Amino acid sequence: MAKNNEPLNSDKAPEPVGLYPHARRVGHLLFLSGVGPRERGTKKIPGVELGAAGSILSYDIEAQCHSVFKNVKAILEDAGSSWANLIDVTVFLTNMQDDFATYNRIYAEYFQENQPCRTTVEVNKLPTPIAIELKCIATIGD
Template sequence: MSQKEIFNTDKAPAAIGPYNQAIKADKTLYVSGQVPFNPETMELVTTGVADEAHQVLKNVGAILNHAGYDFKDVCKATIFLSSMDDFATVNEVYAQYFNENQPARECVAVKTLPRNVNVEISVIAWKA
């Protein structure tokens, strides 16, 4: 029988809308898009796109870990950028977290992101 399980942790920012940080369906974990909120203060990191990307991926990692997953379990990542001019910087930071068994992914530029941040990342993970 299929199960759906909700995951939320205080090690990542609380949802700023009507959603959960992650949902697990069977062996697949769907992590909601994360923006660069510091989970301790719920203030945005605004010291540059590299710092934003690090905070976003720390938030993703905290949610993955809370659900019993790791970056190596991620099968798919989606990166949203406010400007493709930030692609190389975000890609460099991203490579530090996904340094083996890199997932499939796409990276798209969008007109604006929540709270006018520069980067948002969501992931899908799977574990046997």
């Protein structure tokens, strides 16, 4: 379980791409850094095909959604929280026009029981060649 105001890094979620923790607990709140769909221990991104120069040739938003939700769940559980304790989710998409309907359908599958506040925004680019990233806040017990 995450201790108050100490950084937490999950051994199940992908390694951060910079100098930041996966999460930090403050009182009864758990703040997650931006979480993407990469797989732990590799630079592999589910559903992404990259060209020789690292440009995105194609991507599957559905595969990325499932992967990012799995990564968020792993961080929450490693911190002593859970999916049901999510209270706020900010979602960053790189292509709102093409991806929102698919993302929204998959999001609804994962949030049938718990319905946290949600904000979805389109961004021009994310730090790695991904199409979705989540920033979350959850509650956590003593």
